[in-house]
Amino acid sequence: MDADANRALIAAALARIPGGDRAALQTVYRLTSAKLFGVVLRILGERSAAEDVLQEVYVTVWRRAADFDAGRASPMSWLIAIARNRAIDRLRAQRRSGRMEPIEVAGELADDAIDAGSALEAAHEHARLHRCLGGLAEHERAALRGAFFDGSTYEELAVRMKVPLGTMKSWIRRAMIKLKACLEQ
Amino acid sequence: MSDATDHNALPDDELLAAEFALGVLAEDERAAAARRVARERAFADLVAQWERRLAPWAAEIAEATPHAQVWERIVAQLPSQAAPRPRLWQNLAFWRPFALASGALAAACIGALIYLGSLSHEALLVAELNGNGKHALVATIDPRRSTVLAVPANLAVTGDRVPELWLIVPGKDPRALGVIDAQKPMALPIPAHLMADATTEAALAISLEPPGGSPTGQPTGPVIAVGPLTKL
Numbered sequence: 001m002d003a004d005a006n007r008a009l010i011a012a013a014l015a016r017i018p019g020g021d022r023a024a025l026q027t028v029y030r031l032t033s034a035k036l037f038g039v040v041l042r043i044l045g046e047r048s049a050a051e052d053v054l055q056e057v058y059v060t061v062w063r064r065a066a067d068f069d070a071g072r073a074s075p076m077s078w079l080i081a082i083a084r085n086r087a088i089d090r091l092r093a094q095r096r097s098g099r100m101e102p103i104e105v106a107g108e109l110a111d112d113a114i115d116a117g118s119a120l121e122a123a124h125e126h127a128r129l130h131r132c133l134g135g136l137a138e139h140e141r142a143a144l145r146g147a148f149f150d151g152s153t154y155e156e157l158a159v160r161m162k163v164p165l166g167t168m169k170s171w172i173r174r175a176m177i178k179l180k181a182c183l184e185q
Numbered sequence: 186m187s188d189a190t191d192h193n194a195l196p197d198d199e200l201l202a203a204e205f206a207l208g209v210l211a212e213d214e215r216a217a218a219a220r221r222v223a224r225e226r227a228f229a230d231l232v233a234q235w236e237r238r239l240a241p242w243a244a245e246i247a248e249a250t251p252h253a254q255v256w257e258r259i260v261a262q263l264p265s266q267a268a269p270r271p272r273l274w275q276n277l278a279f280w281r282p283f284a285l286a287s288g289a290l291a292a293a294c295i296g297a298l299i300y301l302g303s304l305s306h307e308a309l310l311v312a313e314l315n316g317n318g319k320h321a322l323v324a325t326i327d328p329r330r331s332t333v334l335a336v337p338a339n340l341a342v343t344g345d346r347v348p349e350l351w352l353i354v355p356g357k358d359p360r361a362l363g364v365i366d367a368q369k370p371m372a373l374p375i376p377a378h379l380m381a382d383a384t385t386e387a388a389l390a391i392s393l394e395p396p397g398g399s400p401t402g403q404p405t406g407p408v409i410a411v412g413p414l415t416k417l
Contacts, residue, residue, distance in 0.1 A: 004392075005358050005403045008411075012353035012388035015315070016413040022263065023386070024413075027355045029256055034248035041249050051255050058259045070390075070411050071317025071341075073233055077240030081233075084208055085219075092212040126241040133242075147209040148242055154209055176203040177195055183238055 006031065010075040017065035025062055032076070033058070036083040043087040043151040044094075053090050057083045088151040132182035140175035143168060199231050206235035309417040312389040316410030317341065321391060322365075324350065326375065326383050326414065333362055333389075336370040341409070346393035351404060352379060353388040353411070364398045365391070388413045 010031050016024035036057060041050040060082055068078050133141055143161065146152040152160070158168035195203065204210050205218040221228045310326040319339040326333045335350055342348055348367050351359040352375075360382065363373045375383065390411040392404035399405050 004405055004408075008351060008353055008359045008390050008392065008404050008408050009355070011408050011411045012390055012413070013355065015388055015411040019413060019415070021413070022260070023355070025259075025263075026256070029259070033255075034250055035243065035246075037251040038246045038249045039243050042246050047252075051251050054251050055255055055258050055262070059262045062259075062263055069316065069318055071315075071319070071321075071409050072230075073237055074240070074407075076243075077237045078233075080240045080243045081206070081236035088208045088215070092215060096212060123244075126244045129238070129241045144207065147207045148239060149246065151208050153211045155211060157209070172204075172207070172209060173195075173200060176200070176207070180195070180203075180238070 007075060010079075011068075011070045014061075014065050014068045014075055014078075015070070017062060025058065025065075028061060028079075029058055032079055035076070036079060039080060039083050040087040042149055043084065043091055049090060049094075050087070053086050054083070057086050060086065084148075084151070091151045092153075128183065132179055135182055136175050136178060140171050140178075143171050144175055144179075147172065198228055202228060202231035203235045206232050206239060310383060310385065310414045311417045312412040312414045314389055314391055314410040314412040316391070316408075321410035324389050324412075325417070328380060328383065331375045331377065331380050332372050333375055334370060334372045335365045337365070337367055340367040340391070342367045342393065345396060346406060347396055347398065348391045348409070349394045349398050349404070351390045351392060352382060353390050354382045355386060357382070359390065359404055361399060361402060362389075364394070383414065385414055385416060 010028060013024040013027040013031070017028070033054065037050060037054050040053045040057070041047065044050045044053065057079075061079065064082075068075065133144070136144070139161065143157050146157050146160065154168050154172070155165060157172075158165045161168065163171075201218055201221075205215065205222070210218060218232075222232050223229075308328055310328070312324045312326075313320060314322045314324065319341075321340050322335055322337045324333055324335045333350065337348075340348055347364050349364050350362040350373065352362055353359050360379050362375060362379075365371050365373065388411055390404070390408050392399070392408045393406035394404070395406075
């Protein structure tokens with residue numbers, strides 16, 4: 001099944017959820033839970049916490065499916081945003097309660113090898129984003145990666161990359177401006 | 186919203202939306218931004234745009250299989266019975282724009298209503314297809330005649346694309362029902378082998394395709410509206 005067909009299936013299942021259709025939620029779970037669990041696990045780094053968050057994610061999808069708008073968002077970008085937001089909220093709460101120190105992976109923010117990519121996201125969208133990220137300076141790209149993949153804050157990134165907080169903020173803000181301009185070309 | 190002085194910069198709200206979507210804000214700033222997402226539609230739209238820009242990056246994250254118990258825990262948290270939503274086509278206000286529309290569209294819509302009125306209600310399946318915050322189309326499937334009647338409402342078609350209607354069945358590839366007209370109601374025949382799949386388990390979707398319809402037999406353009414099939 002290709003990516004566009006998969007996207008239509010997920011969108012159609014999401015549309016059925018507000019009517020109280022549990023089978024539709026199960027369809028969404030079956031088609032998307034491996035990707036969303038990967039995203040959440042990457043941010044939290046620990047299976048048990050990641051599974052708790054994944055549970056919250058799909059209960060949120062059940063409650064908020066009526067908000068999904070196929071004309072505004074792709075179903076995967078909507079789902080990934082819910083998963084990342086839940087995971088990052090959990091991460092911030094953990095750091096506050098001191099249960100986990102910021103992961104020290106100094107020097108490991110370099111680009112990961114690109115895997116084959118998920119069939120869930122259209123390959124051309126990924127290729128376009130990848131090309132635009134490739135146009136950023138290496139330190140800008142590394143900072144964005146740390147935020148997107150690991151849920152790191154400005155402060156954590158500044159410590160990790162050994163620059164003042166203000167410098168990190170301007171790196172990321174400049175990178176986001178460049179990224180938007182490139183994606184809109 | 187105040188624009189920053191540097192012409193290369195993003196407006197303050199958009200910058201905050203980008204930071205929120207990226208996930209780089211510390212806990213307090215993040216909570217404040219989340220409250221704005223919940224309350225302000227314009228800000229929520231900015232965040233959604235950034236989420237959409239960044240989401241393809243997740244293709245680089247390896248998938249992982251959660252424990253099977255996670256699904257059981259999710260089911261245990263669902264309410265026992267969801268309240269049914271009122272159906273759009275039961276709302277007179279929905280039909281008012283059709284009555285006010287001029288010329289051929291109004292005539293065609295009245296024709297469609299007469300057509301609907303000539304049918305036995307219990308057999309019909311109806312889907313309200315929504316997209317971009319709007320009611321895009323109402324489709325009615327008549328199993329006895331093996332037809333689907335597509336009545337467009339706000340169906341936004343851009344460029345030289347045409348809207349194509351799809352039958353979406355869980356676990357199967359989308360089935361093409363044909364290209365429809367963005368302006369006026371159309372009745373399309375449903376191939377006999379697809380009628381068995383036209384049930385309340387299925388949904389209808391509209392994608393934008395090249396003139397003549399999808400060249401591959403599967404949706405190739407963006408899905409602009411979807412809606413589940415329900416009994417009328």
